[in-house]
Amino acid sequence: MKRLLFFFLVTIVGLTLIGRVFYLQIIKGDSYKLKSELNAVKSIYDIPERGFIYDRDGDLMVANQVAYDIMMIPKELKKFDTLQLCTLLQMDKTRLKSKIQDAKDWSWQKGSVIVPQLTQEEFAPLQEKLRKFPGFYAQKRSLRKYMVDHSASVLGYIREVSPEKIKKDPRYQSGDLSGKAGIELQYEQELRGKKGVKHFIRDHYGRPKESYENGRYDTIPNSGLDLTVTLDNDLQAYAELLMKNKRGGIVAIEPQTGEILTLVTAPYYDPALLMGRDRSKNSVLIFNDTIKKPGVNRALQAEYAPGSPFKVINALVGLQEGVITTTEKLRCNHGYDYGGRKPLGCHSHQSPLALNTGIAESCNAYFAQVYRRIIEKGSTPEEGMDNWNRHVTSFGLGDYLGYDLPVGRAGLIPDGKYYSSRYKYKWYAPTTISNAIGQGEVITTPIQLANMTAAIANRGYFYRPHIIKAIDGEPIDNPDYTVKNYTTVDARHFEPVVEGMTAVYKTGTAKYAQIPGIEICGKTGTVENFVKIDGKRTQLTDHSVFIAFAPKDNPQIAIAVFVENGYWGSRYAAKIASLLIEKHIKGEITRKDLEKYLLTHSLEYEYEKQYSGEPFEINPKVDKGLIAPQPNALNP
Amino acid sequence: MGIGDKPKFDIYIILIYLALLLIGWLTIYSAAQVSQYHGILDMDQLYGKQILWIGLAFLIISFILAMDVKFFERFGSIIYIISLLSLLGLFVFGKELNGAKSWYSLGSMTLQPSEFAKAATALAVAKFLSGINISLKNTKDLLLVGLIIALPALFIIPQPDPGSALVYGAFFFALHREGLSLWYLSLVLVAIGLFLGTLVLGTWWIALIILIAMTVIYLLSQKRRHKKRLPKPRIILFLIISGVCVLYSLSTNYIFNNLLEDRHRNRIDIVLGRVEDNQGVGYNINQSVIAVGSGGFAGKGLLEGTQTQGGFVPEQETDFIFSAIGEEWGFIGASLVIILFMSLCYRLIIMAERQKNQFARIYGYSVAGIFFIHFFVNIGMVLGLLPTVGIPLPFMSYGGSGLWGFTILLFIFVKLDGHRMSYEH
Structure with missing residues (x-):
């Protein structure tokens, strides 16, 4: 009996494991095959340009400019000189570390944004040096260019989508920009257009090798729609x-x-x-x-x-x-x-x-x-x-x-x-x-x-x-x-x-x-x-x-x-x-x-x-607000 | 060893060992993500390094087989103490890798003493239990052997590496063979069952199940009493056992929520299906299961597995190596590896049973138990049956320390077995 116990256990465990393998590979094999194919397909997105915003008379209020996101893929990360990268990205060490950790927590495979929305001028000095840091790369994005210096609150603004939104809406990915307020938020669907996507099979070095299913599932991007608003x-x-x-x-x-x-x-x-x-x-x-x-x-x-x-x-x-x-x-x-x-x-x-x-x-x-x-x-x-x-x-x-x-x-x-x-x-x-x-x-x-x-x-x-x-x-x-x-x-x-x-x-x-x-x-x-x-x-x-x-x-x-x-x-x-x-x-x-x-x-x-802390007079008979004439700057 | 006595080393166990080694290396080779290929001896790549580790393992084997067979029994205690000291030394000199302080750094190499502690503990347990007048029926001896097993585990847990500590449960098989009651194992199994059961079903269902089970057992024992004329089982005893079980079940949520760490909770939750998180903590298991499942019957072929080549399964060269086997070698390869491990365990028990010497038998059982736990827990984890526990698959997972630790563990026994005819206590 004592000698048999171990034989018995080894047999039970071995058969259970083989049974599990049988279940996964033979019974559910096709569904996992599909999942793995989707996994191995690299999708390259073509982010369309966001629609412009014109006023009622056709004056351009909001246009676009090129910007760069510094991205990182945890899987491709190698040892690097943290200090040098911090100087390069103008980031302190703890912030960089927490960004990298967040990226790892989110996905091992997919790129996460480390520094968003650098303008062309901000990105230029980085461009060459970034190559020394495997796993890091720059992604070109289109950023808003404001032709007016007013109406901020009604135009709204765009920023990176939140992780919650990514979870809810599969059309969004980390680093995508979406309207957060005003017209940008209200007309997000029209302004954003539709991303195009090209699917590639990766070779065993992880590089895109060939078009997946001859491009059957590829789509071309639809650029965002221009809006004319009623504002003057x-x-x-x-x-x-x-x-x-x-x-x-x-x-x-x-x-x-x-x-x-x-x-x-x-x-x-x-x-x-x-x-x-x-x-x-x-x-x-x-x-x-x-x-x-x-x-x-x-x-x-x-x-x-x-x-x-x-x-x-x-x-x-x-x-x-x-x-x-x-x-x-x-x-x-x-x-x-x-x-x-x-x-x-x-x-x-x-x-x-x-x-x-x-x-x-x-x-x-x-x-x-x-x-x-x-x-x-x-x-x-x-x-x-x-x-x-x-x-x-x-x-x-x-x-x-x-x-x-x-x-x-x-x-x-x-x-x-x-x-x-x-x-x-x-x-x-x-x-x-x-x-x-x-x-x-x-x-x-x-x-x-x-x-x-x-x-x-x-x-x-x-x-x-x-x-x-x-x-x-x-x-x-x-x-x-x-x-x-x-x-x-x-x-x-x-x-x-x-x-x-x-x-x-x-x-x-x-x-x-x-x-x-x-x-x-x-x-x-x-x-x-x-x-x-x-x-x-x-x-x-x-x-x-x-x-x-x-x-x-x-x-x-x-x-x-x-x-x-x-x-x-x-x-x-x-x-x-x-x-x-x-x-x-x-x-x-x-x-x-x-x-x-x-x-x-x-x-x-x-x-x-009301913040002076002293008693104050209200409703002054004479307006006491006279100030020197102001330059026509509109900043607060 | 008598003069002229030729040792006979067990050829089957050596063949199984070599087969696992070969499959393991091929898989490490396949799982490597290489941008520029510089031949199989490329020391920048894991497969290149693993060849070096395998070479060194063969060197270790020659040493072990050439040594005096009595060395291991004689110096068992000393080896054990050195091993304990090396574990303690980690707290001072250890190097942190992946959040655990489990390594010594030797230049560009790292050594993980917990991989060697298994063999050392097996030697100590065998030596202690084979001593004169030692019996597991004796509470003091039982406690002492428990201490021998528990010490290294206690040193390993706070590294933290609870997975490696879990392996010390393997010594139960050796103890059981030497007379320890099965009740101890049943107790552990019931405890685990109640714990998981409570998490899935909730305390009230578990209480109901306990009640029904106890009633059935009580009624059955009543029946048996008539046949065998056993003393009348006292109902109070059943009530106490039921009460303890229910109390334990009630405290499960407290233990789960307060004593376990987040990552452990997450792993248990994922296996029990209480949460689904394929991007976060469940990513590993999900990708690993996809890799295995997509292998189908014949596999995608060496170097053809998209999951493996795409690097979708983290830790695939080490703890998750079985997923690459499943993907690239399919059901055929995966079952072959499982059967090889089953054979390893069977063969070790057969060999242990043929020992005349108690020391060698206990050691043999310990070795079989350790391989069994590793095989069971590792593959169970890769297949999504068990929570993620970071222990390697013997002879296959990448890593020098692990390979050498398992090789030493196995070949000491091969050596002992080879001299079984001449080796007397």
């Missing part, structure tokens, strides 16, 4: 220039089409910063700055209370619901006492006043009464609120607009349920009275305001805002962007409101921002805002807001400008909007004084206040 290059550059030293967002839309003419966020940066050798250093500066937040696209992502421009919507809803007429005059007693602790204040102007003057003078009392009537028209406040919500949201507020850029915010337009769950006790229209003047719970993004303005300009409908104009020269026919979205307010109610918005320029709050020869309709806003400093709710200088469209008849541009802490709507936002409208319609600027004011005033002193 000149307007875009000018808008960024005007936003220098300020924070906020601008969106301008062509009302007849919904095309986005301008989309600017400030602070901004040069798109070329996110390219080449220093891109990771720069991207830390841009995306990890939690105070200035240049990585946030304020035009799409910043949610602000809309302020007075929102009164226009309340006027429209009031007319639609029949709770006011265009002639009925309401009283303003330097404000409106709705029964709260303190009346809703208002500035000095004539009283009583009707719709037109109400808009022109931006009378808080007038709109408080309009809003109250709208809400109280319902049998309960909830019902009134829901009805109001239905009208307001039909202007594209309170939800993502569905435009073709990858980021955004929904904003908020409250409904009856919102307040019922918020207040334990019964609530009434006055409880929510701040919504009348666009303060309360209502919040919107600049693009929503611009779209709302476009809907007013069109007297009752809007096209969904979009950035794409043509793909590969073919104008888009996507029904998402060519179908009218009607508001719930009838077209006839718009004319009196539009007249009121004209009066804003003629006699009202923006009369200093008139443009000779162009009839503009607009509405200023001065938005109260608060932050928490050391846990204490603190008021900061008001935001300066302006919406406008022009010309009054057959409008060509609808614009929303939001300048953080710029105080009165007329101090910053109205000036910027006015200049941009003039530039778009006339193609030149006649009011150099306005332009000079914007270029020589910085709001940085306002932004620093």
Whole structure:
């Protein structure tokens, strides 16, 4: 028995192993043969050139340049002089080591990127010396070349695909570039084109020997498609220039089409910063700055209370619901006492006043009464609120607009349920009275305001805002962007409101921002805002807001400008909007004084206040931001 | 050795040895990735170096066969102690290769003392157990022989090289032949079974299985008692055993997650199919299985294996050499190698059993056990049946230390066997 145990074990183990070999080689042999063939086939990829990006007038914004990735295949690695390679690649030793380890962990066979995206100049000194390091090689790639130094945030940027993406999408490989933000991300599929691939059988030295199956599975690359976007290059550059030293967002839309003419966020940066050798250093500066937040696209992502421009919507809803007429005059007693602790204040102007003057003078009392009537028209406040919500949201507020850029915010337009769950006790229209003047719970993004303005300009409908104009020269026919979205307010109610918005320029709050020869309709806003400093709710200088469209008849541009802490709507936002409208319609600027004011005033002193640690004054009667004239550089 | 006594060396074992050596070298030759071919003696290539190692192995064989046969028994303890010291010395003078401090550096050459420690331990075990008045029934002797086996293993584990330490389990066969109960092996097997079973099925299923198994065994033993009139088995004993098993099963997850290192966990997970990771830690096994599987019945032919020539299987000249055999020589070649190893084990046992001298028999069993474990664990790993354990395939894997260690191990026994007629204790 004892002698047999060992014989028995050897026999069992031997037969098991032979059985396993039989299973692998005879039963499953074909499937493994296929796998090994695929393994031994070397695929050489032909990476197509990424599509160009043109502006609406055909100005080239983004093109390509040649770049080199330094790659490494762990299997081919031989002993090398680490120090020399570190100097050559300008990398420290630990970083190089960790890169090599990552590459080994990812794949023994396949090349991994060690240093990405060297420009031609950066690569030239390396070219000869790299041969001394077996396993390392350079792979030619196409990198973005920016023909403009603005619009970084809307154009987006490209970078190496993440390992997660490679796992999910087999079309990507280590070192491939893909859009990470903005247009580059949104239209990645169109821009990237399709890789071509040639398959080779390797000989036993690992070199490509012959075409695999006579090239049956080879494909030729399809180059990326060129995009024409709706942006106006000149307007875009000018808008960024005007936003220098300020924070906020601008969106301008062509009302007849919904095309986005301008989309600017400030602070901004040069798109070329996110390219080449220093891109990771720069991207830390841009995306990890939690105070200035240049990585946030304020035009799409910043949610602000809309302020007075929102009164226009309340006027429209009031007319639609029949709770006011265009002639009925309401009283303003330097404000409106709705029964709260303190009346809703208002500035000095004539009283009583009707719709037109109400808009022109931006009378808080007038709109408080309009809003109250709208809400109280319902049998309960909830019902009134829901009805109001239905009208307001039909202007594209309170939800993502569905435009073709990858980021955004929904904003908020409250409904009856919102307040019922918020207040334990019964609530009434006055409880929510701040919504009348666009303060309360209502919040919107600049693009929503611009779209709302476009809907007013069109007297009752809007096209969904979009950035794409043509793909590969073919104008888009996507029904998402060519179908009218009607508001719930009838077209006839718009004319009196539009007249009121004209009066804003003629006699009202923006009369200093008139443009000779162009009839503009607009509405200023001065938005109260608060932050928490050391846990204490603190008021900061008001935001300066302006919406406008022009010309009054057959409008060509609808614009929303939001300048953080710029105080009165007329101090910053109205000036910027006015200049941009003039530039778009006339193609030149006649009011150099306005332009000079914007270029020589910085709001940085306002932004620093809350970090000074000392008590500070808000809403300065005189703008204290005068600075020396700035060179026309657009870098932050 | 009597005067004029001609030793008779076993020709079969020598033929098996030479066959494995030849197949091994051809495979190393084939697996080499050469950019410029400079003949088979190219010392820049592994196959060139291996020829040198084989030559030196033949030199070692001549020495062993020419030596006085009594030398090995006489100096067994000293050889063992020197071997232990050489293992300890690694902690101070060792050179680190592939993350393990298992080598001495001698100029451009490296030596791995753990490869020689196997033979030294086998000699020490044989010498100790063949001593007068030594019995495995005696607890003190059992503990002492356990210590002799465990010491080198304990020195090797922290190098770290747990694979090589595992090989010391091979001495069970020698001990079993000398009277150690099979229960010890069963205990180890049950422990491993419960461990893996818990990982795959979970504690509750295992508890259920234990319960059913214990009930069945209890009922069977009741039946047998009537026939054989054995004392009544106590139910409490079964309950305790069941309890211990369940507790062990419960602690499995703790052991697995806290006591094992990541790489060990990964290897076990891959074999159990708990995770699939063909690009990362599972890359080796996956490529190795593809290599073997794609060999088919007749193989792709020497130098024609795409997996082997493309260098897809890492460590293919050393631990994964069997995958190259599977790919290029197919089912025929792979089965041939397995049969050669089986024959090696059978032959060694036959030879061990014919020894009159207890020292030679114990040594023979130890040798057979060591080759068996290497053969089983290495090929099992290459075929994806066992977790990745870094031990070489005897006589085939590239490497001087391994080749010499196994050669010494085998030929000491060939020498002892050759003199079995004249060699008395």
